[in-house]
Amino acid sequence: MIINLIGNNLASWMIAATLAPYPQFTIQIMGDKTTAAYPPIQSVLPLFKQFLKRAKIDEAEFSRQVMCQPLLANQILTQAPNQVVNPLTDFAHARWFGFCQTGAPLGPASFAHLYSQVAGQNTQINEFSDYALGTQLAKQGQYIAPNLNPQSILSTYEQGYIIEVDSFINFLSTKLTNTKRIQPSNLTNTEAACDLRIDCRTPKRDAASQAIQTICWQCQPPDTKRLKFSKQIQLTEHGWLLAVKSQTEAKQINYQLNLSNPVELPQADIKKLVQLYSQCPANNAILDKSINLIAAVKDTPAAFSQNHIVLGHDWLTANSWAISSIDVLSIFTTSLLDCISLSNTPELFEQAFIEQYQTKLDSLIRYQQLLTDALNGTSNDTIALFLASGRIKQLDPDLIHPDWSAGLLMNLGCYPKADSPFVSQLSTAQILKHLEQISLVLQRTSQYK
Amino acid sequence: MRTVSQPKRIKSIVILGGGTAGWMTAAALSRALKPDNIKITLIESDKIGTVGVGEATIPHIRTFNAMLGINEAEFIKATQATYKLGIQFCGWGSADSDYFHPFADFGKSFENIEFQSLYQKARQAGLTLPLDAFSTAIAASRQNKFCQPDTLPVQLLNNFSYAYHLDATAYAQFLRRYAEKLGVIRIEGQLETIQTRLPDGHIQALILDNQAKVEGDLFIDCSGFKALLIGQHLKVNYQNWSHWLKCDSAIAMQSEQLSPLPPYTLSTAHGSGWFWQIPLQNRTGNGIVYSRDYLSDDAALAKLTHQLNLTEPNAINGPIRFTPGMRDQSWQKNCIAIGLASGFLEPLESTSIHLIQLSIFKLLELLPADTQYEAARDEFNSLVKTEYINVRDFIILHYALNQRHEDFWQACRTMALPSSLQTKIDLFKTSGYLTQKQQGLFFKPSWQSVLFGQGITPKAHDPKADKLSNQQALDWVQTYLSKQMQTVDKMPLHQDWLKQTGVLNR
Numbered sequence: 001m002i003i004n005l006i007g008n009n010l011a012s013w014m015i016a017a018t019l020a021p022y023p024q025f026t027i028q029i030m031g032d033k034t035t036a037a038y039p040p041i042q043s044v045l046p047l048f049k050q051f052l053k054r055a056k057i058d059e060a061e062f063s064r065q066v067m068c069q070p071l072l073a074n075q076i077l078t079q080a081p082n083q084v085v086n087p088l089t090d091f092a093h094a095r096w097f098g099f100c101q102t103g104a105p106l107g108p109a110s111f112a113h114l115y116s117q118v119a120g121q122n123t124q125i126n127e128f129s130d131y132a133l134g135t136q137l138a139k140q141g142q143y144i145a146p147n148l149n150p151q152s153i154l155s156t157y158e159q160g161y162i163i164e165v166d167s168f169i170n171f172l173s174t175k176l177t178n179t180k181r182i183q184p185s186n187l188t189n190t191e192a193a194c195d196l197r198i199d200c201r202t203p204k205r206d207a208a209s210q211a212i213q214t215i216c217w218q219c220q221p222p223d224t225k226r227l228k229f230s231k232q233i234q235l236t237e238h239g240w241l242l243a244v245k246s247q248t249e250a251k252q253i254n255y256q257l258n259l260s261n262p263v264e265l266p267q268a269d270i271k272k273l274v275q276l277y278s279q280c281p282a283n284n285a286i287l288d289k290s291i292n293l294i295a296a297v298k299d300t301p302a303a304f305s306q307n308h309i310v311l312g313h314d315w316l317t318a319n320s321w322a323i324s325s326i327d328v329l330s331i332f333t334t335s336l337l338d339c340i341s342l343s344n345t346p347e348l349f350e351q352a353f354i355e356q357y358q359t360k361l362d363s364l365i366r367y368q369q370l371l372t373d374a375l376n377g378t379s380n381d382t383i384a385l386f387l388a389s390g391r392i393k394q395l396d397p398d399l400i401h402p403d404w405s406a407g408l409l410m411n412l413g414c415y416p417k418a419d420s421p422f423v424s425q426l427s428t429a430q431i432l433k434h435l436e437q438i439s440l441v442l443q444r445t446s447q448y449k
Numbered sequence: 450m451r452t453v454s455q456p457k458r459i460k461s462i463v464i465l466g467g468g469t470a471g472w473m474t475a476a477a478l479s480r481a482l483k484p485d486n487i488k489i490t491l492i493e494s495d496k497i498g499t500v501g502v503g504e505a506t507i508p509h510i511r512t513f514n515a516m517l518g519i520n521e522a523e524f525i526k527a528t529q530a531t532y533k534l535g536i537q538f539c540g541w542g543s544a545d546s547d548y549f550h551p552f553a554d555f556g557k558s559f560e561n562i563e564f565q566s567l568y569q570k571a572r573q574a575g576l577t578l579p580l581d582a583f584s585t586a587i588a589a590s591r592q593n594k595f596c597q598p599d600t601l602p603v604q605l606l607n608n609f610s611y612a613y614h615l616d617a618t619a620y621a622q623f624l625r626r627y628a629e630k631l632g633v634i635r636i637e638g639q640l641e642t643i644q645t646r647l648p649d650g651h652i653q654a655l656i657l658d659n660q661a662k663v664e665g666d667l668f669i670d671c672s673g674f675k676a677l678l679i680g681q682h683l684k685v686n687y688q689n690w691s692h693w694l695k696c697d698s699a700i701a702m703q704s705e706q707l708s709p710l711p712p713y714t715l716s717t718a719h720g721s722g723w724f725w726q727i728p729l730q731n732r733t734g735n736g737i738v739y740s741r742d743y744l745s746d747d748a749a750l751a752k753l754t755h756q757l758n759l760t761e762p763n764a765i766n767g768p769i770r771f772t773p774g775m776r777d778q779s780w781q782k783n784c785i786a787i788g789l790a791s792g793f794l795e796p797l798e799s800t801s802i803h804l805i806q807l808s809i810f811k812l813l814e815l816l817p818a819d820t821q822y823e824a825a826r827d828e829f830n831s832l833v834k835t836e837y838i839n840v841r842d843f844i845i846l847h848y849a850l851n852q853r854h855e856d857f858w859q860a861c862r863t864m865a866l867p868s869s870l871q872t873k874i875d876l877f878k879t880s881g882y883l884t885q886k887q888q889g890l891f892f893k894p895s896w897q898s899v900l901f902g903q904g905i906t907p908k909a910h911d912p913k914a915d916k917l918s919n920q921q922a923l924d925w926v927q928t929y930l931s932k933q934m935q936t937v938d939k940m941p942l943h944q945d946w947l948k949q950t951g952v953l954n955r
Contacts, residue, residue, distance in 0.1 A: 001912055021561065024915040054561060108481040108813060337561075341880040341911040348876055352884065381824075388824040389815045394832060396888040419818050421459060425486040 001343075002026045002194040008033045008181070010165055011200035011311055011329055013172040016179045017055040018333035028180040028194070034202065040165050040216055041246050041254045042324035043071050043231045045364070046099050046158035047399050051330035054337055057175070066171045067164035069248040070145075070229055072157065073098035073129075073138035074321075076412070077234040078375070094232070096127075097411040100134035100157035101403040106434050109422035112390045112406050114431050116415040117423045123432065128410045131438050133157055135407075137446055141228035143248070144445075153445050158401075162231060163326060164246040196343050198336075199310040213259045215270055218252045219278045227253060233321045235375060240321050241277055307346055309353075322368040331360045331399070360399055367400040367408070374412040383414060390416035456821035460487055463655060463665030465640060465678060467493030469617050470788025470805045471671035472624035473513070475633045477809045480517050481816075484632030490663055491628070492655065494639045504617050504727045504734045505533060505714045505799035507890070508552050508610040513806045517627065525952040527623045528615040529730040532595050532712045532943060534586040536798065540718035541903055543852045548579065548902030549713070550798070551586035553609030554894050556929050559917065565881055565897055566914035569907065570922035580901040583929060585609050588937045595712040595943040606936045612799075614714065614727045614734070636663060640672070643682050651783040651820070652678065666820065669812075670786040674793070679776055679786035687792075690774040693845045694795055695743075695861065696722045700750055700767035701736040704757050712943040716797065717756075720744070720855040724756050725796060730947070730954050736767075738796055743857040771795065775837045780826045785812060792837055797847060800840050803890060807836055839889045842870040843896070849874075850903040874905070881907030 003019060005012040008031045016027045052059055062068070075094040103111030115128055129135040134157025137144060147154045173179075226232075232243040239260035243253050257277060259265065265273075311332070335357040342349035366382060373380050382393045386409050392402035423431070462478060464471050475491045482489065514524055524530065535551035542548070556564035568580055581587045586609035589595060601607045629635060638657030646653040654664040670678035679685050691697060707728045715726040722739035737753040744752070746768045754762050775792025779785060787808040794800060811832050815825035848861040849870070866874070876882045877900055883893050914922065940946075947953040 022913050022916050024912065056560070337913070338885075339882065340913065341566075341882050341909065342876065343912070344909065345879050348879055348882075351872065352876055352882060355884070385824040385828050388822065389817065389828075391814055391825075391828070393828055394888065396835075396886050398887065417818060419458075421487055421816050421818055422481060424818070425483045 001196070002028065003196045003198065004194040005029045005198050005200055007031050007200035007202075009200060009202070010038060010169055010325060011332075012198075013169050013176070014051065014055075014326070014329045015198060015200065015333050015336065016176055017057065017172050018051065018337050020176050020179065021054075021056045023178070026180070027176075027178070028182050030182045031201070032183065038165065038325040039214060039242075039256050041162060041244055041256070042165055042326050043074075043160060043162045043242075043244060044324050044326045044330070045160045045322075045399070048161055048326065048330055049158075050334055051326075054334055062171070067167040067246050068161045069245060069250075070143055071160035071162050071231060072143065072229040073100075073135040075226075075230055075232045076371070076375075077232060095411045096129040096135045096139060096230070097404070097408045098129075098132060098134040098138060098157060098230075099160060099401070099404050100132040100407065101401075102128060102132040102135075102407050102410070103435070103438050106426065106431070107422065109420065109426065110390050112386075112410055112416055113418075113420040113423045114426075114434065115410065116390075116418045117420075117426075118428060118431050118435070119415065120418045121428060123428065125432070125435055126439065129407070131435065131442065132407060133442050133445060134159075136442055138228070138230040140446060141226065142446060143229050153441065162244045162246060165326075167246075168326075195307060196340075197308045199308070201311075213264055215255075215257045215259070215273060217255050217274050217278070219255070220252050221278075236277065238273060242321065307343070320368050322371065323364045327364060328361065331357060331364070335360065359395075360397055363395050363398045363400055366395065367405060370405055370408055371412070374409055374414050383409065387414060387416055390420060456819040457666060458819045459666040459817060461665045462487060462489050462667045462669065463663055464489070464491040464669040464671055465655065466671035466673060466788075466790070467491060467621060467625070467635075468671065468673060468788070469621050469802060470673075470790075471669075472621045472628060473802075473805055474669055474671060474787050474809055474812075475628040476517055476624040476631075477513070477813060479628045479631035479633045481813055488634070489628075489632070490634045490636060490665065492636045492638055492640070492657065492663060494637060496639065504729070505536075505614050505725070506612040506802050507799055508612045509803050509806055509890070510612055513809075517624075519627070522950065522952045524623065525613070525947075526954055528613070528619045529732075529954060530613040530615040530952075531710055531728050531730055531947065533612040533614050533714060534590045534595065534609065534712045536714045536716055537590065538716050538718070538847070538899075538902060540853075541716070541723075541847055542850060543904065544718075546903065548898065549581045549584070549587040549590060550895060550898040550902070551581070551584045551590070551609060552611060553584050553586035555580055555897060556583040556926060557606075557608075559925055562914045562916065563911065564926075565893075566911040567917070567922045567925055569881060569910035570914050570917065570919045571926045574919035574923040576923055576926065578930075581898060583926060583933070585933050585936055586611075588933055589940050590711065590713040592937065592940075593709040593711050593943050594937060594940040595946045596940045601936065606933055611712075614729055616729055617802075636661060640677050643678070649782065652682070666783065668784045670784055670790040671788050673789040674771065676776075676786060676790040678784045679779070679781060679790055683781050683784055685781045685786075686777045687772070688774045688777060689772055690794075690841060691772055693841070693864065693867065694773035694848070695740045695857065696738045696773075696795055697771060698741055698746065698749065698767070699736050699738045699769045699771070699796060700746070700753055700765060701734065701769070702753055702757065702759075702762060702766070703764040704733045704735055704759070706730065706732055708944070709942060710944040710947070714799065718851075718853070718858075719752060719756075720853075721749075721857040723797070724753065736796070740857060743855075773841075775834070778826075778830045779808065779833045780829045783820060785829070787812070791833065794837070794841055794844050797844050798840070800844070800890065804836065804840065808833055836889060838867075838869070839886070839891065842867055842873070843891045843899070845870055846874070846896075846899050847903070850900070850905060852904060874900075877907055878905055879907070880909045881911060 003025055005015055008029050012029045016029060019025045019027050052062060073096050075096050077093050105111055106114055118125055133153060144154060146157050146159055149155055227245045228248055234241040240258045242256045245253055335353055338356060339349055339353040342352055373383060385391055385393045392405045464474055471491055475489060478489050535549050537549050539547050558564050559567055585606040598607050598609050638659045638661055640655055641658045642656040643652055644654040652668045654662050656662050668678055711728050717724045721743035725736045727734035735757055737749050739749045750762055771793050773794050776786055779791040788805045811829050815829050817825050849866055851858045851862050873884060883896050885893055
């Protein structure tokens, strides 16, 4: 089976990597390496492990070869309008949430309910995120690899990654020695013929997309400990600001500011913004690039015709704090692999693939929407149900564990209605003792490191 | 001026109806709630019998029992239970077909290649065995053997689960003792009238035939097919699915216990429906399910009697009438229907107790503190509906895929299917592809067992499997088979396992 991937970029290399374990597939990447149309540093959700597994890439090898660091938690910095928060010093403003289970239920009472009950009683208790091992480790700049043993406390969290994209592409292209690279000028009729053609090229902007100007820069602040194993998100008056480090011990911080105003800024204004948000010593900041990205603003699923998939805009998630291009591509590639048995019947392939890909994507979009709505104080079905019952509305499939969504909401102050039927039969003292025991266990575990 | 009801704290839950649904609900609520916090009352009448023929279960019941903290040995002894590794289907598909639906996976995948594709390739290399030869649970079932999967060495084929066959009436009594010990109040009586609250029309109290008035904040309708609260009183529409599930009647009949004791339910198709055979420790539960459009009650009774090699009927329950379908909403106002009052598909695949259990678990997850529960209600209704539809499609599959010549079966074969199911069948036929959900009852192995078992062979296999040659695939499945045989050889007979573990009542 010959599969042609049109475009030489992150998407084509990730798709090629997923298909590479099957030598009966001939993979051809066609085209010159194109200018990146995605952020150079990306944070990826734990579902990335599925991509590694499908591509038969050893996670340890990936960690060694690619410039990356494990991601245990997100920090969101909130502030009054027009006030710039120094992400490296204004810790009190940070709200942490990760990919973890927080606390533990007490009988039928969920931990979110238990916490809500005592939090409303002026009791001195820790922040909600302090009852989750994953976020607590990230707060302390510590790392212990999660494991899968359900008996272990280390199974209560998962990890994503912060990845330098160029390094990732280099890793894949070095590893995939059997993948053919074909320059457009060398295309012959034979090579152009294929069983499946996937167009990975960056699409032109259309009515279903919007332009996002993204400014990426680096600087070297005095203390970067707080960005170990976490990423910072700040909603500023100019747009989303993300701060990450591509490697644990890196001295530089990579910033990405997605401007909410679609008007392209002149270079002088860009420099001002870099200075404003860097909070670094003067002239320390190095402007990396200002790139114009395209982001889908409504559902624009990948398009199909006879044996031809056009990747579309979906994966260019430029204005998302939660979802990266790599996340979307992970879903795309795993869905492709699952449905490839249908590739001889394009209509059925399209039907099955779209269903699988879109429903998975929907679960990521909901995660993104939860934060936006929680920050804006607006409600949606999921938030309404959580406030009423402490439960996260069930999606199938849901790539975001309900505990992660619950953690996000709780840490942003969306508490379920206190006085749940299961909690009201417990005394405050019982609940506080339970919280204390959890703290003790977490403390011992993090000290064990 | 419009009156707006203030949310009222839920202090009292009333369950209408005993039986399996009622007592399972009561037991679960009493486990989670202290009686001084929320009072739980169950109303039932000794004058009203229970359907009580849902005697076969699926593995999820173990989660339910574990949630209650029930000791498995005590439970087995109290309910005359035996173990169940799956269901054998005879005569489904074609009149001479014979396959199993196990609570187990088939074979073992190779790297990222699923076993189904390896099996398909192995057939191209000359393999003639059916798919269900590659299941530890089925191999054990065919030899009437059983042991719990976790007692097998980890390296061996620990890839199956189990459920129980049980006396449903005894299970309800067992749960009654459990629930009453935890403070559930049982009131004897039959519902006479219902008092509603103005202006919202919520149920306020149930007035019984002995004039007792039972007030509550939340009412659970476990009144069975009558659906006294959700159907008769609140008039929630019942979606009728009998155009897809044509059987509408059942007759149950008991017979002597079987020896050797099979660790599986037997489902045998007949010209207008099917028979069930459920082995308990002290007897065997049998029954016939049929469509009155194709078979009269008398003829059904005669058919069942003949099937059991009896000269005359024995200990009959029925005919039991049912309409396959479900309520538009299982939770309406302050009434939640659980069990038959909420919906019923049919006895095939033993899903009745599972659907009860699902509703109970979702209720516990979403149990509101007060009467302001719209979000919880909507989520509950959505989850219950989704699961009913999933189960419905799976059951229809058994009827739709057949090559039998009788009128009943021809009608099943030619009926228009729900589009969700038709798509699934088309995808599988073309390529062997099966959609996979994270939630729900029936996963890939269940669909594989019925699709392959009832004669569907996919036209193509997953091209990923072409990493191996047909011969390599054949070697892989044969190696698996030989390990499986070694494993099953070491397993004891089902009956011996019950003896060894001290749960056999005889």
